[in-house]
Amino acid sequence: MNNYKFIVNPIAGGGKADSLVPVIERIFKEHGIEFDIYWTKGRKDGIEAAEKAAREGFKCIVAVGGDGTVNEVLNGIVGTGAILATVHGGKGNDFATAVSMPSDIETACQVLLKGKTRSIDLGKVMDRYFINSVGIGFDAEIANRVNKGIKFMKGPSAYTYAFLEKLFSYRSVEAVIDLGNGPQKTKPLLIAVGIGQAYGGGMKIVPDAIQDDGLFDICVFDDSLPRLALAYHFPKVFSGKLKNVKQAQMYRASEITISLSEPRYLHMEGEIFFGDKMHFTIQPLGMTVLTGAGEPV
Ligand SMILES: [Mg+2]
Incomplete structure (x- = not known):
């Protein structure tokens, strides 16, 4: 890998992403590797910035932020041939964990410089690509509540607060789910769809x-x-033990159609959508990503 574009979300992780920039600059300068940094100016700006960087010939586009920043960079570079990378820069860094990026920025930079890649599956729903996970219903309602902001609370305590608030107020709706073997009627609290195992900051x-x-x-x-x-x-x-609870049914499919009797929230790597019809498709090995697998953490 010979050139890197860093797309920094300066407000990700309450400023954590921005604080990583001096370290990144120092290490990349020391190695004499070509790089450039862009600070996003608002929602969706990362999509455009990543697309532009790929068009300009940057080989590796690094999302410096949380899962929301990763999702924007991903959506900017799909189909360009650029490689997706990230570091732990946000509140939720589930994709960074899923591709074995070390949480320490110095070590993460060494992994970036090594440039080891692998291809993983790429998902699409509601005209947007995702690389890790989506949730519909109760979990999305919580994510939306946290995104709107809970006064005086950040991180896990904000999630706990939102969880308790929604626990008794969330009303589930009828869903018809087709995993390719015919429609099934159900009344789910939530439906999660994953390429990776975890969302919401480590919920497996x-x-x-x-x-x-x-x-x-x-x-x-x-x-x-x-x-x-x-x-x-x-x-x-x-701890990944939810699958032992009989209410949690696990399935595998390459295509999913979900129809809800009333619209509900969907959360995709930090982004919130709202709807009642969702059609998921997968592009096997559709994205090349930089991985820290096999590296000392
Ligand atoms: Mg899979």
């Missing part, structure tokens, strides 16, 4: 997901648990 919602098998891993969590029992069982998601 589809713990057996494989990034390059050409299939989505899907968790359909039906809404039959009393909400208090849900409060007890749901934290198991962090």
Whole structure:
């Protein structure tokens, strides 16, 4: 790899992403490697900036932010041949973890410089690409609540607050899900679709997901648990044990059609959408990403 474009979201991680820039500059200068830095100016700016960088011939586009920044860079470079990379710069860094990027920025820069790549599957829903995970329903409602901001709270405590707030107020709707073997009617609390295993900062919602098998891993969590029992069982998601709860059914499919009886939120790597019809398609090995796999952490 001989040239890198860093797309920095200066507000990601409450300023964490921005604080990594001096380290990146120092290390890349020391190595005499060509690089350039762009600071995003608002939502969706990262998409355009990444697309422009790829067009200008930058080989590796590095999202310096959280999963939302990764998703913007991804959507800018799909089809350009540029390589997607990231560092841990946000609140949620699930994609960075999924591609084994070390959380320490000095070590992460060494991994970037080595330039080891692999191809992983690329998902698409609602006209937008994703590389790690999507959730519909209860989890998206929580993500939306956190995105809107909870006064005086950040990080995990904001999620806990939103979880408790939505636990008793979220109303699930009927869903018809087709995984390629005919429609199934259900009433899910949430539906998660993953290429990677985790979302929301380490919640292993589809713990057996494989990034390059050409299939989505899907968790359909039906809404039959009393909400208090849900409060007890749901934290198991962090250890990947939610799959042992009988309400969580796991599936694999390459195409998914979901039709909800009323629109609900969908969260995709930090972005929130709203709708009632969702059609997921997968492009096997559709994106080349920079990986830290096999490197000392
Ligand atoms: Mg898979």
